[in-house]
Amino acid sequence: MNRFMKLAIGEAQEGIRAGHGGPFGCVIVKDGVIVGRGHNEVVKRMAYEIHCKNCGKKLLSYEKYQKKYKSPLASCKKCGTEYIDPRCHELAAEGIPEAEFSIKSDIVLLVIGALICWRGYYLFGMRMLGTPDSMQFLMPSVILLLGIGMIIAAIVDMIRISTGSKRRKYERLSEESRLRMEDESYVQKLKELEYLK
Numbered sequence: 001m002n003r004f005m006k007l008a009i010g011e012a013q014e015g016i017r018a019g020h021g022g023p024f025g026c027v028i029v030k031d032g033v034i035v036g037r038g039h040n041e042v043v044k045r046m047a048y049e050i051h052c053k054n055c056g057k058k059l060l061s062y063e064k065y066q067k068k069y070k071s072p073l074a075s076c077k078k079c080g081t082e083y084i085d086p087r088c089h090e091l092a093a094e095g096i097p098e099a100e101f102s103i104k105s106d107i108v109l110l111v112i113g114a115l116i117c118w119r120g121y122y123l124f125g126m127r128m129l130g131t132p133d134s135m136q137f138l139m140p141s142v143i144l145l146l147g148i149g150m151i152i153a154a155i156v157d158m159i160r161i162s163t164g165s166k167r168r169k170y171e172r173l174s175e176e177s178r179l180r181m182e183d184e185s186y187v188q189k190l191k192e193l194e195y196l197k
């Protein structure tokens with residue numbers, strides 16, 4: 001095998017070891033000299049970290065899509081400085097997100113799930129370049145399960161929307177949020193931390 005190809009595979013393996021994303025690596029060569037190299041970093045780039053403004057302790061690392069409907073007020077375990085957890089939302093302040101009750105995103109999820117299933121099924125029995133033998137069966141299985149998981153999640157969500165159970169859950173969370181917001185000192189803290197204007 002070409003030595004540059006070996007280096008590219010090494011990059012891909014490095015990415016897997018570091019948990020940065022799927023097994024894709026690359027080496028860019030010009031006139032026999034390496035001018036660039038790298039690997040897939042989709043997982044690494046989607047994750048955010050926040051640190052305590054006072055003591056610098058890592059408070060949390062989270063992914064962009066994460067959303068929770070509870071109090072965003074949290075405090076550093078080391079020094080007690082309060083901060084806003086960006087994953088959390090006060091429904092009484094932000095309002096119930098009506099987009100959650102549209103089945104459009106479920107249909108998109110269903111289609112993507114089906115495509116991923118098809119892809120996983122298609123990869124069975126295919127030799128993937130630079131993939132160790134142990135991964136040849138595992139990878140398509142994982143892809144197939146991911147697709148099936150997405151389809152199930154979409155169907156469950158559509159059932160919850162049509163039976164109204166999803167809306168009832170949001171109304172309950174919204175009521176809890178309203179009770180929290182009745183406390184003026186709590187609202188004041190949210191303003192100080194720039195969660196509320």
Ligand SMILES: [Zn+2]
Nearest residue numbers: 052055076079
């Ligand atoms: Zn701190």
